Amino acid sequence: MVRPLMFHDDRLFPAEERTRSIARELYATVRDLPIISPHGHTDPSWFASNAPFQDATDLLLAPDHYLYRMLYSQGISLDALKVRSKSGVPATDAREAWRLLAHNFHLFRGTPSWIWLNHVFSQVFGIEVFLSGETSDFYFDTINEALATDAFRPRALFDRFNIETLATTEGPHETLKHHHAIRESGWGGHVITAYRPDAVIDFEDERSGRAFERFAEVTGQDVYSWQGYLEAHRIRRGAFIDAGATSSDHGHPTAATADLADGEAEALFLSLVKGEVTAEKAELFRAQMLTEMAKMSLDDGLVMQIHPGSHRNHNAGLLDSHGRDKGADIPGQTEYVKALKPLLSKLGNDPRLSVILFTLDETSYSRELAPLAGHYPVLKLGPSWWFHDSPEGMMRFREQVTETAGFYNTVGFNDDTRAFLSIPARHDVARRVDSGFLARLVAEHRMDLVEAQELIVDLTYTLPKRAYKLDQPRLNLSSVQAAQ
Template sequence: MSQSIAANPDRLLPADPGTRSIARDLLQRVQDLPIISPHGHVDAAVIEHNTPFPDPAALLVSPDHYVTRLIHASGVPLDRVRGTKAAAEPDSRAVWHEFCKAWPLFEGTASGYWLRTQFDSVFGLRQEIGAETADSSYDAISAKLLEPGFRPRQLFKDFNIEVLATTDDPMDDLASHKAIAQDPTFHGRVLPTFRPDAYLNITHPEWRSNVDRLIAAAGDGGTGYAGYLTALENRRRYFVEHGAVSADHGVRTPATLKLDDGAAAKLFDRARSGQATPQDRDDFEAHMMYQMARMSVEDGLVMTIHPGSYRNHHEPTFNAYGADTGHDIPFAVNYTEAIRPLLQDFGTAKDFHLVLFTLDETVFSRELAPLAGFYPSVYLGAPWWFLDAPDAMLRFRSAVTETAGFSRSSGFIDDTRAFCSIPARHDASRRIEASFLARLVAEHRVSEERAHELIVDIVDGSPRRVFKL
């Protein structure tokens, strides 16, 4: 059997032999550094309870909208690869068969690269995925999942993860995080992240009930808009006390707006009474981004913003299958004007860190790099979501480095729900950074000695510095 391309030591490195040699040395410098993952979606309870992983399809296919969206685009109904709101997931082996038949569709995609790497390095799968190997690959992965050592805590150690941040509802009691932090047998950090989208976006179907619950639990007896702000501040403080280092915001646009308390209170009251207009929605979310920045200046939480996604683009699919089912579609954003109200007051505030992400590549060189190249608070979020593929990561480096250098970036963000994909994603990022720096060395734009210092800082120093680790 021929060696899997996922095992090739030169994968993702430059094709030119001389540049590749430089990249190999750079990669070797960082290949064994611990993984710092300051933003992701793994459930802390899985780590706390050391929960066994489910079957191959439930682990690798059904919950991954990267995977199911492309299978659906080929004409396969989603109910054949994931469950609907009204029905349980289909038979796991049947889902795996659909995935294996669709495997050729993933050539050249980021998902295909990560999955192939997982199959080889995590699961030890030595056969190519395909329709004819569906049953044998399913059985091989299932057997691996049953091994006593193949549990989250052991893999946390095997993957060399030092820090793993989760994403958490503001009202979460963070019991799992507390239990992990107090467990002397666990070596590593699992940190909560404050994610208040469902409490800031007044169009969220549960916004009013969320806000009522929030104020009642944490408003210190306050009511209305004042009680709402107090409650958010208190819950942020609770997260800080339980190890949180950042607050994450998935907003429609990067707009920010500074309103006086009276105007903001009127907006808030209209929203609670169900009388808010679309403009009210935009204004309130923009104002709350300003308020979140103010709170970050006060409590020290790093503020991350990732806008520009049209959520649940296909309403019939959302109604049948719910959110995060593959049809969140990017749209163009404007950062320069949108973020200015926030930066006027907080852009030079001491110890304020603001990490800006985008799904719109056109703003990398035009807007984000110049912003990060001036404001001490602004850092460039790593290529995210549809942009976290090898070529897109190289485009990111090419677009921003000439203006902002290397020191203004966040380090790699894997943003994954798939625990077993974490090492594959970080390995891909390290290979891309080595490739980009190797080209600069080969073109005599950076010395090789300096490139070795830079890649260590990009991989290890930047995430520690930006996320205050």
């Protein structure tokens, strides 16, 4: 039976009528505001080449770990879903892979992916029937026909989605050629990068050997000496700033920081370079490098994002066959108070530094993160992240953080996605949930409507712009250094 795709205008608003009415009014204030997407993992080559997307499977299924991890959990192989392995893209028929998604779409009931995908289907492609085995081919053909038109090329969608700023994420060993191509194209879309140095900081990362080689090539530095290594980071940070970067991003296993003496830090680095890698040394070096990155931020102004607490690539067999980032990252318990003490003791009161903290451990919200951000001027809290990027997760974040850190020690919303077409959906969810949360405060007479109307704009637009320094004119760092 073919069912209509019902996407209700009041989705995610409170069920109680008076509060829902207030939420509608607040949401109307921000519904059409531009999207600020200051942290994500979309592919900059899309916007550099502006080539048409290949097909529904290539665009919506194969790159989205939220989708294929659920299907994998039900015994469906990644190869059958056309997910890239170490051997390359499987020779799977794209239509058959899409049919697997369609026949199993019921698995996503109650998940944020259900909301995001149905938003894309109805609002982006104008589809009015529900995805199922019966409608699979209709979906596949309808989406592919749209993708073949100029209106669905990456730049056209960027403009249609009303994206003001979109940040991608690259490593220091990457050339940023796509960002240069975007600038040289004359297109007005604001696509910037973010500095993610993990591959040349984490000696337990299997990519580090080749990343170090590329790091040396692109900087011309002796990256196997301590001073040369630090200088190479400074050089690449400058190049990233020239490509629009306003932030660095650090995805460490823990939030540990360290403040070693210069000689100790150098000795640790040289030991690791020699191959004397242990788990303890690798962890201490990652901790020291958060402090080193913070010191560099004092000079160049990059906002630090710290994303700890994921046991990455937990499925060893899948790592061997398909490589990293295949939906097998698992959250773990994360401690912040002791972990951040060395960095905060050194730099926690310096107005030149700005650090945005994220967590996958929701038990730390009210116990650790909110009190830390509610005190230290350098700290702000990132939004509910990854496994908690959901209506319930967003509401838990507001409920547990606000009473101690307030709203203005948070940074609004960022989508942190590889799935380009889901960006408007994710931001719409955040705007609706925040509208509902503020509506409850108004209904309970804890805030008046005028305050809530000001605040919903701040949460949606003002705070992310301010936190990521997107409200400031950016100087060309190379020009400044040359002038000096």
